[in-house]
Amino acid sequence: MSTRAGIVITGTEVLTGRVRDRNGPWLSDRLREMGIDLAHITICGDRPQDMEAQLSFLRDQGVGLVITSGGLGPTADDLTLEVVARFAGRPLELDKALERRIADILEPLMKRWENLDLQAVRAANRKQALVPAGATVIEPAGTAPGMVVPPSDGAGPTIVVLPGPPRELHAMWDQATATEAFRAAIRGATGYSQAMLRLFGIPESEIAVTLREAESRLTGFGRLEITTCLRRGEVELVARHEPGAAQTWEELRAFIAERHAGTLFSTDGSTVDLQVAELLAGRTVAAAESCTGGLMAARLTEPPGASAYVAGGAVAYANEAKVALLGVTPELIEAHGAVSAQVAEAMAAGALERFDADVAIAITGVAGPDGGTEDKPVGSVCWCAMDAGGATLARELRMPGDRAEIRDRSTTVGMHLLRRLLRGEGPPA
């Protein structure tokens, strides 16, 4: 049987949506890799009674491991350790050696700020050096230490207390999982496997019918835990299973690959971004964008090492910029409109030339909410991918969604056109 886990994200700024939680998803991945079954993520504000209620809920659900994130900062609203100590029945004690180590970390950091109130720094320092009796300290990656807090009575969950800033949480994770208390909490975890398929250019309902058909054909189908979802314009299918069901998963994968050959583009978890990056090896790419306003270039330059293959991009938002930067002629814009297949093609050709690139992707469209016309309503977008040999792949669609969705999904279509062009394939279905 697998250990069930829960994640508690604290912070009024997260509960009220001012700050996006990035730790839940990250911790979720780590737990899965260890074969730990994540059952619940809960989010509460900086109110001790609400956090305590969530911890009690997780204990009542039989959760053996709880990871908390946030609430370890220097301000008075940071209450996590106080709550966890009380919940676990382990009083807080000042760890003087830890207090000194934190002071050593703070000293150089504080030089950056002029006229700093050192008294404030010292008070914060002391608060962060309080440790629940019997807990294992995880050395800080920023200024806040983490803790692994075992249940005081042998029952109840082991609680791993980590700071909110993702970089610190990531850096401290390995140390946390190496503690004796953590190993004891996850004893007996079975290794679940997870596999993912990604498809582009297909509605989710088509996958649903394929799955229903597979259910009636494949023995052991019920041992696969399958979820599908739409994400940034792609359909993702994820199957989670115990080692014994690996054969059934292989059969399902083959069944889907056969039925959806034209739209299934990833069977190994790779994203289209990664595939494009690999296909570009030795070649350079440039972007020419209007409605996406830099998002296509930003997406191409997101992976580490992108400088090896990204030449650059032109954000030709105004028509004048399309002319000056990309050599699109005013006559062409006049004749067809800035959002047209012709202008997209001219932008791609211009980007190839200006950046001396091997392949280019151009996007022009109406992201809205204003600027739509009867002929070119909001969501009308034209793409053109072109290589230096003159091969092109063009597309023209009316995208659903609001301004942010149209901009974001337009980069997904751009990525898929690049992928197909680089693979020498025809236009998508």
Add this chain to the structure above:
Amino acid sequence: MSTRAGIVITGTEVLTGRVRDRNGPWLSDRLREMGIDLAHITICGDRPQDMEAQLSFLRDQGVGLVITSGGLGPTADDLTLEVVARFAGRPLELDKALERRIADILEPLMKRWENLDLQAVRAANRKQALVPAGATVIEPAGTAPGMVVPPSDGAGPTIVVLPGPPRELHAMWDQATATEAFRAAIRGATGYSQAMLRLFGIPESEIAVTLREAESRLTGFGRLEITTCLRRGEVELVARHEPGAAQTWEELRAFIAERHAGTLFSTDGSTVDLQVAELLAGRTVAAAESCTGGLMAARLTEPPGASAYVAGGAVAYANEAKVALLGVTPELIEAHGAVSAQVAEAMAAGALERFDADVAIAITGVAGPDGGTEDKPVGSVCWCAMDAGGATLARELRMPGDRAEIRDRSTTVGMHLLRRLLRGEGPPA
């Protein structure tokens, strides 16, 4: 007394972090506007027993209103209505009129796909027309209807069931809140007020000391619920209070404004992005970027109506692009390196000229993880904001964080330089 609410986000894709939840934050804002106190957000996968446990938890916490998001799709893993109907003690019944309305919505949508399996579409249609007895239907904005489900025994929470896609959820919200069942659930909510201050260029610990001092000086300080957090390189301070504490909040605001005059830039909730957009009225801006790879242009073009003031941007990732697009001389790059104050200044001047813009922001840096040197380690970034009159504001910093954080926060610094330049102010503290 305020009605307490909970939000339940369902979907294995959200629990496992493959899809980011955007509904929790949005719903949180809406509830606050209505004076409803959000206590908990919980996230579960597509497992009915986990969702049911979360609903029971919220009921046990005295929550009077629960909003669920997701799990209304056509696939078999979409289980929300089944769980909610059982929890509320209201059996599911097929609503034939609703089934026809959904069919009418689906028909034109399905024309987009060739060779579609219509049987799959019809099966999905029927599933989405099942309604818990006594619930109020919310007409679909996509294909899935929502529901407002009152407790069958008069106790327990009223449950508002909404679809996962944010655009649909947004479009259906007003209809949901107008139902009699919803109004009954929130009767008695008191209007909390919330105000926000934003500061840039100050550590969080300095705000903590200011708050401690305010606590000892201002009567009624305890009636303010104050949280602070770091977000994209800025410090946000949020105060939530009942109407009677408005005067205390005004006093605190004045106290902070006096102590932090140089770093407090927003007292009305406005973001630096919005302020820059307003300051640009009648002027045009261009971006010249290296390490941010298009993110600065994307951020400038994010607000609706950005085409009125954004001329465009040059993503000069390769040195050749800095030369070809922005007129930076190879000699300058050779002499000072691509990441230098001199090259940033030349990029800004080049952007002003190429885009014929009134103001430009240039960013060049080492986002990592590779490419750092002893002299210019990862995180070294140079900015230059320049206007057509020749006024400049430059900055050179070593940014903490990983590649994504360095890229993102570099755009925040860029925004603040633009803001100060447009206001005719000097460099930030």
